[in-house]
Amino acid sequence: MILVVGSVAYDNLETPAGKRDNxxxxxxxxFSTAASxxxxxxxxxxVGPDFEDQHITFLRSRGIDTSGIVVNPQxxxxxxxxxxxxxxxxxxTLATELGVFASFEPKLSSDHAQTSHLFLANIHxxxxxxxxxxxxxxxxxxxxxxxxxxxxxxxDLQKVIKRVDAIFVNDMEAKMLTHQKNVMNAAAEIxxxxxxxxxxxxxxxxxxxxxxDFVFSAPGMPLGLIVDPTGAGDSFAGGFMGYLARxxxxxxxxxxxxxxxxxxxxxxxxxxxxxxxxxxxxxxxIEQRLKQFKTLSDFSGHAVFG
Amino acid sequence: MILVVGSVAYDNLETPAGKRDNxxxxxxxxFSTAASxxxxxxxxxxVGPDFEDQHITFLRSRGIDTSGIVVNPQxxxxxxxxxxxxxxxxxxTLATELGVFASFEPKLSSDHAQTSHLFLANIHxxxxxxxxxxxxxxxxxxxxxxxxxxxxxxxDLQKVIKRVDAIFVNDMEAKMLTHQKNVMNAAAEIxxxxxxxxxxxxxxxxxxxxxxDFVFSAPGMPLGLIVDPTGAGDSFAGGFMGYLARxxxxxxxxxxxxxxxxxxxxxxxxxxxxxxxxxxxxxxxIEQRLKQFKTLSDFSGHAVFG
Numbered sequence: 001m002i003l004v005v006g007s008v009a010y011d012n013l014e015t016p017a018g019k020r021d022n023x024x025x026x027x028x029x030x031f032s033t034a035a036s037x038x039x040x041x042x043x044x045x046x047v048g049p050d051f052e053d054q055h056i057t058f059l060r061s062r063g064i065d066t067s068g069i070v071v072n073p074q075x076x077x078x079x080x081x082x083x084x085x086x087x088x089x090x091x092x093t094l095a096t097e098l099g100v101f102a103s104f105e106p107k108l109s110s111d112h113a114q115t116s117h118l119f120l121a122n123i124h125x126x127x128x129x130x131x132x133x134x135x136x137x138x139x140x141x142x143x144x145x146x147x148x149x150x151x152x153x154x155x156d157l158q159k160v161i162k163r164v165d166a167i168f169v170n171d172m173e174a175k176m177l178t179h180q181k182n183v184m185n186a187a188a189e190i191x192x193x194x195x196x197x198x199x200x201x202x203x204x205x206x207x208x209x210x211x212x213d214f215v216f217s218a219p220g221m222p223l224g225l226i227v228d229p230t231g232a233g234d235s236f237a238g239g240f241m242g243y244l245a246r247x248x249x250x251x252x253x254x255x256x257x258x259x260x261x262x263x264x265x266x267x268x269x270x271x272x273x274x275x276x277x278x279x280x281x282x283x284x285x286i287e288q289r290l291k292q293f294k295t296l297s298d299f300s301g302h303a304v305f306g
Numbered sequence: 307m308i309l310v311v312g313s314v315a316y317d318n319l320e321t322p323a324g325k326r327d328n329x330x331x332x333x334x335x336x337f338s339t340a341a342s343x344x345x346x347x348x349x350x351x352x353v354g355p356d357f358e359d360q361h362i363t364f365l366r367s368r369g370i371d372t373s374g375i376v377v378n379p380q381x382x383x384x385x386x387x388x389x390x391x392x393x394x395x396x397x398x399t400l401a402t403e404l405g406v407f408a409s410f411e412p413k414l415s416s417d418h419a420q421t422s423h424l425f426l427a428n429i430h431x432x433x434x435x436x437x438x439x440x441x442x443x444x445x446x447x448x449x450x451x452x453x454x455x456x457x458x459x460x461x462d463l464q465k466v467i468k469r470v471d472a473i474f475v476n477d478m479e480a481k482m483l484t485h486q487k488n489v490m491n492a493a494a495e496i497x498x499x500x501x502x503x504x505x506x507x508x509x510x511x512x513x514x515x516x517x518x519d520f521v522f523s524a525p526g527m528p529l530g531l532i533v534d535p536t537g538a539g540d541s542f543a544g545g546f547m548g549y550l551a552r553x554x555x556x557x558x559x560x561x562x563x564x565x566x567x568x569x570x571x572x573x574x575x576x577x578x579x580x581x582x583x584x585x586x587x588x589x590x591x592i593e594q595r596l597k598q599f600k601t602l603s604d605f606s607g608h609a610v611f612g
Contacts, residue, residue, distance in 0.1 A: 016487070038610070088487070181322070181394070184528045205511040208528060217602050219523040222490045222514060243610065256605040283611040294607030296523050299562040301600030304344070304549065305589040 001040045002245050004028045005106050005131045006121025006144075006234075008045040008069060012081035012095075013273060016088060017227040023274035024055045026078060027121035027144065030231035033278045034238025034265040035119075036062040037286060039245040042112055044068035044131075046104045048076040058279070068112055072100040088226050089203050108134045117245045119237060120164070122146050125156040132163055140250065142166040142197075142241055144233065150176045158193065166197035168237050174200055183208070184215075197255065199240065199262070201233050209259045214252055218259040219297045221267040221289070228273045232266040235278075239265030264289045307346040308551045310334045311412050311437045312427025312450075312540075314351040314375060318387035318401075319579060322394060323533040329580035330361045332384065333427035333450065336537035339584045340544025340571040341425075342368040343592060345551040348418055350374035350437075352410045354382040364585070374418055378406035394532050395509050414440045423551045425543060426470070428452050431462040438469055446556065448472035448503075448547055450539065456482045464499065472503035474543050480506055489514070490521075503561065505546065505568070507539050515565045520558055524565040525603045527573040527595070534579045538572040541584075545571030570595045 009026030013019070032041045042065035049071060059066050078101035081094040106127065113134050120128040120143040128143060135141075141164045149157050150173060157177075161167060167190060169177065174186035187198040187210035200208040206220035240262035247254045264286060271277045315332030319325070338347045348371035355377060365372050384407035387400040412433065419440050426434040426449040434449060441447075447470040455463050456479060463483075467473060473496060475483065480492035493504040493516035506514040512526035546568035553560045570592060577583045 182530060182532070184530045188530075202511065205508065206523075215528055215602060216605070217512075217525040217528070218605075219525065219603070222521055222523070224488060224490045224494075226488070246610070253606060257610075260605050261610070287609055287611060290607055290610070294605070296521060297525070297603050299522070299524075299566050299600070300559060301596055303593055304552070304563075304567070304596070305593060 001042065001115050002035055002117040002119060002241055003042050003044065003068075003108075003112050003115035003135075004031045004035070004119040004121060005044040005127075006031065006119075006123055007078050007101055008043070008047050008051070009078040009080055009101075011230060011274065012079065013228055013230055014083035014085060015228050015273075016085065017225070018273070020228075020273045024058070025080065025230060025274055027123075027231075027234045029059070029275070030234035030269065031119055031121055031238040031241075032059065032064050033062055033275055034235040034269065035242030035245070036064050036238075037265070037281070037283060038239070038242030038261070039117075041065065041242070042068055042115065044106050044108065044112065046070045046072050046100045048100045049073050051077045058275070068106075068109065072103070075100040075102075082230070084229060088229060091230070106131055116140065117241055118142070119241050120144065120160070121234065121237075122149075125149055125153050125160045128160045129156065129163070132160070140165050140244065142168065142237065144168045144237060145173065147173055147176060161190065162194040164195055166199065167195045168199045168201060168233065170201045170203070170233075174198070184210075199259065201236060203229075203232070206263050207236065207259055209255060211252070211255065216256045216259055218256075218263045219293065220263060221293060221296065223267065223271065226270045229270050230274070232269050235269035236262035236266040239263070260290065260293055261286075264293060307348065307421050308341055308423040308425060308547050309348050309350065309374075309414075309418050309421035309441075310337045310341070310425040310427060311350040311433075312337065312425075312429055313384050313407055314349070314353050314357070315384040315386055315407075317536060317580065318385065319534055319536055320389035320391060321534050321579075322391065323531070324579070326534075326579045330364070331386065331536060331580055333429075333537075333540045335365070335581070336540035336575065337425055337427055337544040337547075338365065338370045339368055339581055340541040340575065341548030341551070342370050342544075343571070343587070343589060344545070344548030344567070345423075347371065347548070348374055348421065350412050350414065350418065352376045352378050352406045354406045355379050357383045364581070374412075374415065378409070381406040381408075388536070390535060394535060397536070412437055422446065423547055424448070425547050426450065426466070427540065427543075428455075431455055431459050431466045434466045435462065435469070438466070446471050446550065448474065448543065450474045450543060451479065453479055453482060467496065468500040470501055472505065473501045474505045474507055474539065476507045476509070476539075480504070490516075505565065507542060509535075509538070512569050513542065513565055515561060517558070517561065522562045522565055524569045525599065526569060527599060527602065529573065529577065532576045535576050536580070538575050541575035542568035542572040545569070566596065566599055567592075570599060
């Protein structure tokens with residue numbers, strides 16, 4: 001079982017493929033949906049009274065435990081408005097309305113506090129720490145963050161990083177965090193702080209997974225059309241953590257496969273707006289894309305010189 | 307045997323790792339040196355009387371046929387001055403002094419005209435066409451180009467592209483060339499013009515190889531220190547073409563391996579200034595790095611769902 005703590009949101013999106021308002025989104029939603037294909041997932045988050053029942057119904061249809069989604073009557077659901085009109089790989093934020101998310105103070109039920117796997121989605125590092133404090137027996141913790149917390153809450157952030165097993169960041173965030181100019185050195189420094197696994201997300205180029213023992217490069221799947229990149233990073237984390245929780249094994253082989261399933265889930269995520277691709281996705285689709293990733297990156301390593 | 311036609315140059319380089327003047331460089335030199343580990347190579351180019359014998363001695367020590375390097379007494383060797391101080395992945399040109407390269411009109415010897423494999427390095431597409439005209443029986447032709455020719459000589463460039471088997475371009479060049487916004491669609495369009503193989507170079511992220519039948523993603527090797535990226539693209543092409551000429555086989559398996567050897571040679575190239583890493587490189591080093599690339603990207607593709 002995986003517990004995820006993070007945002008539940010409405011997104012207003014515009015991409016070269018079109019415009020959509022009031023789309024179900026948020027890090028915890030994207031993560032949970034992707035992870036739900038592999039493992040049991042429980043969500044902890046907050047919404048306003050404007051959050052529609054149909055979204056809870058969808059999450060439950062994916063087998064997700066939504067009992068940790070609190071309705072706060074004193075505000076609205078977090079809303080993010082952004083577009084990708086200049087560069088499909090780069091979100092430009094038009095507005096962020098935190099609503100009830102501004103006063104979010106997650107309190108875990110005793111059941112949720114016993115979960116073996118935890119994903120701390122992008123949120124203030126003090127809130128990430130307060131969740132960790134409530135889970136003394138958790139086995140594997142992964143976290144996400146963003147440049148905003150690196151700039152405005154570096155000390156709190158570093159304290160949390162020391163307590164997790166794995167961290168997801170992009171190239172730029174890894175370099176900002178460590179003041180390193182090179183992603184490999186940045187990953188090595190983050191590992192020195194505590195995490196055993198550092199995953200560098202590289203958008204269309206896939207991801208690099210670092211441990212003290214090995215480096216793994218998970219390719220990105222070249223796609224003829226990217227409809228909406230929103231949630232790709234959280235879907236990656238969901239595929240990764242979902243597979244790890246399913247396998248119950250953190251060996252090198254399984255970490256490699258977890259990163260590929262991260263790339264697989266991100267590759268589906270970007271093929272439609274919001275969660276629309278996920279609504280019809282099947283485990284057979286996932287198996288098929290795993291094979292496509294294998295074909296994409298496979299080569300013979302036998303010797304060439306006599 | 308591979309023939310390469312292109313620049314022989316002196317480079318003045320500055321990177322975060324240091325500053326070097328009068329370094330042996332040029333596309334034909336970088337290509338030949340990388341390819342020489344796999345195959346016989348002959349170079350066609352032009353230099354001025356300022357070109358030192360030691361460089362010819364080095365190229366010959368790599369088994370390269372330098373008989374096609376003409377000395378033009380009426381000018382100086384092509385010189386490129388550039389730096390990578392703001393971004394190690396992005397060259398900023400300070401000066402380009404074409405010298406004798408400005409009036410370069412390659413005339414092939416009858417021996418050279420019979421070569422089976424040809425690499426047309428980055429140069430005016432009309433010169434690339436004139437070389438092709440002199441090689442009626444060539445079996446496999448690959449070309450490079452750059453944004454400058456896409457902008458200033460698009461018609462000539464498109465005529466050459468139609469005549470080659472393979473083309474090396476980066477993401478941005480592929481998109482500029484085809485007016486496509488997506489690299490996969492750009493590659494498909496270029497293949498419609500004629501080339502059977504399109505290789506999209508992605509710097510530290512490796513390369514994508516497209517044919518009508520398959521897509522292959524060659525990873526880039528994460529390196530703790532990039533000393534000098536100059537020549538990485540030509541070293542990639544040299545490893546690719548060198549391996550293809552050595553194997554004498556353009557099957558899918560060999561094209562995949564060729565792309566990996568391209569990445570292997572580029573990964574060595576950037577580890578020292580100019581050609582310095584190549585001066586001590588051995589085939590054992592190359593075999594070892596091939597294994598590292600295999601380890602970097604290998605994962606189990608077996609089914610996960612019951």
